[in-house]
Amino acid sequence: xxxxxxxxxxxxxxxxxxxxxxxxxxxxxxxxxxxxxxxxxxxxxxxxxxxxxxxxxxxxxxxxxxxxxxxxxxxxxxxxxxxxxxxxxxxxxxxxxxxxxxxxxxxxxxxxxxxxxxxxxxxxxxxxxxxxxxxxxxxxxxxxxxxxxxxxxxx
Numbered sequence: 001x002x003x004x005x006x007x008x009x010x011x012x013x014x015x016x017x018x019x020x021x022x023x024x025x026x027x028x029x030x031x032x033x034x035x036x037x038x039x040x041x042x043x044x045x046x047x048x049x050x051x052x053x054x055x056x057x058x059x060x061x062x063x064x065x066x067x068x069x070x071x072x073x074x075x076x077x078x079x080x081x082x083x084x085x086x087x088x089x090x091x092x093x094x095x096x097x098x099x100x101x102x103x104x105x106x107x108x109x110x111x112x113x114x115x116x117x118x119x120x121x122x123x124x125x126x127x128x129x130x131x132x133x134x135x136x137x138x139x140x141x142x143x144x145x146x147x148x149x150x151x152x153x154x155x
Contacts, residue, residue: 019136019150025129027101030117037116038102040074046116051085056117060095079147088137091149
């Protein structure tokens with residue numbers, strides 16, 4: 001085992017233990033750099049207009065919306081798009097908590113079912129939390145968990 005393999009295992013193991021913390025950090029970093037898109041329709045527009053700009057996708061579902069057939073169809077299409085375009089994707093089960101993290105506008109709190117993180121600008125620093133999440137998703141796919149569910153940390 002090489003040094004790089006050991007380092008990669010350390011990163012994966014630390015992310016596997018706290019993927020929720022890494023997700024929160026990545027969302028807050030992207031928000032501070034104006035790289036977040038919140039909302040199913042807004043996300044679909046970004047994916048259609050500039051799919052190469054999308055780095056990460058978060059789908060959120062609460063019990064209240066489990067029977068919403070239209071939302072389930074949107075999720076299926078978004079997931080398919082992410083798989084086809086090699087975009088890492090996760091699911092969270094607490095839309096309200098996700099909305100608290102990313103929402104600074106009332107309308108964003110109502111449609112936080114899909115949140116996209118776009119790529120950082122050329123020449124800027126890579127987000128370590130986002131890199132950990134990409135590794136977490138890659139490892140999950142190896143275990144046939146194509147859309148892993150992450151629990152967001154409490155406040």
